[in-house]
Amino acid sequence: MSCAFPALVLVLVALLNSEALGKSVTGLFGSEAARQQHGQVITTFMYQGDNGLLVCRLDNAALATEKESRLLLYQDMDSDLDNLSCWERISKAQFTIYLKEEEHNQSIPRQTIPTTWHALYADRYTCQESAAIPHHADLSFTILLLNADSAGNPREHFSAEEAGLHSFYFLLLLAYFIACCIYFQHLYQALKKGGPMHTVLKVLTTALALQGCAALCKYIHLARYSRDGTGIPLMGCLAKFWDMVSQVSMLYTLLSLCVSWTLGRGRKPQSRPLQWEQSLTSTAVAVGGGVIQGALLLWEQYSESESQHHSGHAQLSLPGLLLMALKVGLALLLASVLYQIVSTERSTLKRDFYLCFAKGCFLWFLCHPVIFFLSAVFNEHQREKVVTIGVILCQSISMVILYQLFLSRSLYWEVSSLSSVSLPLTMSRANHRGHY
Structure with missing residues (x-):
C-alpha cells in the first residue's frame, strides 16, 4: 500500500502537467483508400439533443480544393449502401462538406433520439476507377465531434452511449x-x-x-x-x-x-474444514x-x-x-x-x-x-x-x-472450529484485549 500513494501522485502530476491535445480524431484523407471503400470511413459518433457540431480542420486547404475533397455525413448508415454504386452511395449522404478552407463547422440538426452519424471521405478520384491518382501527399486532418453540454454549448466529446x-x-x-x-x-x-x-x-x-x-x-x-x-x-x-x-x-x-x-x-481432518489445500x-x-x-x-x-x-x-x-x-x-x-x-x-x-x-x-x-x-x-x-x-x-x-x-x-x-486467537474479528478474546 505504501508504494501506491507515490504512484498515484506521479499519475496525477502527469495528468495536470501534460498538454491538452484538443482533438477527437486525427489521420490522413487518402484518395486510394476512398476509391477502394467507395468512401473512406473516418469515424462514427452518436449525437443527441440540440447543438451537435462537427469541426474539420485541414493542414493543406489548397490540395483539398485541387482534389475536390468532400466529407460525407450519413445518418444511421445501413447495409443497403453496400449494394449501391459508388456515385449512388455518395449521393445518399445527408450532408456534404466541400473541403476548401482550413476549418469547416457543420451543425447537426436536432436529434429527437440519440442517433449514430458516420463520416466518410471522398474526392474527385473516388468513383473514377480508370483515372490515375496523382502522387500527391495525403491530406492531414483533425475532426472534433461534439455534443451539447449541460449549458447547451457544443463542448461534450462523449458520444451518447458514453455519456454518464x-x-x-x-x-x-x-x-x-x-x-x-x-x-x-x-x-x-x-x-x-x-x-x-x-x-x-x-x-x-x-x-x-x-x-x-x-x-x-x-x-x-x-x-x-x-x-x-x-x-x-x-x-x-x-x-x-x-x-x-x-x-x-x-x-x-x-x-x-x-x-x-x-x-x-x-x-x-474435521478440526480444519473448508481450508484451501491445493x-x-x-x-x-x-x-x-x-x-x-x-x-x-x-x-x-x-x-x-x-x-x-x-x-x-x-x-x-x-x-x-x-x-x-x-x-x-x-x-x-x-x-x-x-x-x-x-x-x-x-x-x-x-x-x-x-x-x-x-x-x-x-x-x-x-x-x-x-x-x-x-x-x-x-x-x-x-x-x-x-x-x-x-x-x-x-x-x-x-x-x-x-x-x-x-x-x-x-x-x-x-x-472453522478453530480457537478465536487465530481468527479475525472474533468477539471472545478480543474484548479482553481491548482490540475490538
Missing part, C-alpha cells in the same frame, strides 16, 4: 475510498493474524485492489477525454490490463477452492481456466476498434461471446461441484457456508452474460452503460458477499 460513464467511475472511486477508510483497519488485522482462509483473503484483497486501480485509470482517461476528445490511451490500456488481471485472479481463486474442497473431503489437480484446473479466460480477454481487447474509449462490455464479438460461454460453463461446473458437497454435508452451518459461497460465485460469473442479454430491451445508446455499470456493481457485490463469508465473526468461527 465518467460520473459513474467518479462515484465508484468515491465508494472505494469510503469503504477503504471504514474497513481497512479490520481487514489489515485479519490479514496480519492469518488463519485457515488467509490465502483467500489475500487474493480477494488483491483482486479488489486491482479493480480499484482499473477504475482509477479509467476515470483519469475519461476525465481527459471529456476535455479534448482524446484522453490518455495509456491509462485506458492500463485500466483494461488491471481489470483482466483481477478477473483471472478471481477465477483462479474460485476454481481452486471448489476443486480442492471436493478432492480433499475424504482426507481432511493439489496438482486443483491447481491444473484453476490454471487452465485462468489461461483460457486470459487469452479470451486479450483477444477481445485486441479485436476492439482503436476509436473506442469505453469498456467494451456490451460489444458483440466472437471472443466476447466465447468469454460469456466460458463463464456460463464455469458457473455450471461450480454448481455441480457445490451440489455434490452440499448434498452429502450433514452440518447445517457448513451447508450455509457453501450456499453463501455459491451465491458469490454465481453472481460473479453469470452477471455479465445475464445483463448482456437483458440489455437488448434497452435502446442502443443505453446498452453500453447498462452492461458496464451492471457488471461492475454485481462483481463488487459478489466480493462483498465473499468478504462477509470469510470474515464473519460468528459463522466463520463456528464453521
